[in-house]
Amino acid sequence: MTTVVLKPGPPARTAHAFVYETLKRAILGGDLPLGYRLVQADIAAQLKVSITPVREALRDLAGEGLIRIDPHKGAMIRELDMSEVREIYELRRMLEPVSIRQAVERVTDEEVDRAARLQELMRDEPDPGEWVELNRQFHAVLSDAAGSPRLCAILKGLRDGAAVYVGLSLRGQERARREEADRDHRELVTAFRRRHAEDAVRIVLRHLDATMTAIEHLA
Secondary structure, eight states: OOOOOOOOOOOOOHHHHHHHHHHHHHHHOOSSSSSOOEEEHHHHHTTTTTTHHHHHHHHHHHHTTSSSETTTTTTEEEOHHHHHHHHHHHHHHHHHHHHHHHHHHHHOOHHHHHHHHHHHHEEEEEEEEHHHHHHHHHHHHHHHHEEEEEEEHHHHHHHHHHHHHHHTTTTTHHHHHHHHHHHHHHHHHHHHHTTOOOHHHHHHHHHHHHHHHHHHHOO
């Protein structure tokens, strides 16, 4: 197995945060191939840190569903599992409209402005891994506005599980997919600003279906 050369992430206050951000960007941006084994010693050597922050970062990434820990092989990038993808997106198609309708009724102007700022950051972000992370933050802002902690927690788990697959959906068609997604995000902000719940639901379902279709083309 060829060792992938990691691009160091931005400086961080701790070695743990530095390793975590570097690996997360590489995972979400598709720099690490599916099924790739994350060897702690190799990562530590590349990033010039000790093993401890690498172990902590891998544990956090596993907790977010971005990697899996095999008891025999160690930490690994998740492989494409279409049954899992379909389950995640079927559940999101059921739950996102519930969240959106509640959120449109309760969202504040400040929350809409925060989503709009994230949408602008995504539009201008050159790094695909950072774009995927901003995408997660964008949808979380609108989901949190629903004011339903249990529903938000369920959706967060589904979005965390989908994050790697969102990154995969960009492969080979990044420009077109990002333009399509950025259009959806922009229209979603407008629908929230106007408090048009059904418009927002329609946009979100279209958004989910487009991502699912892009992933299916990779299978």
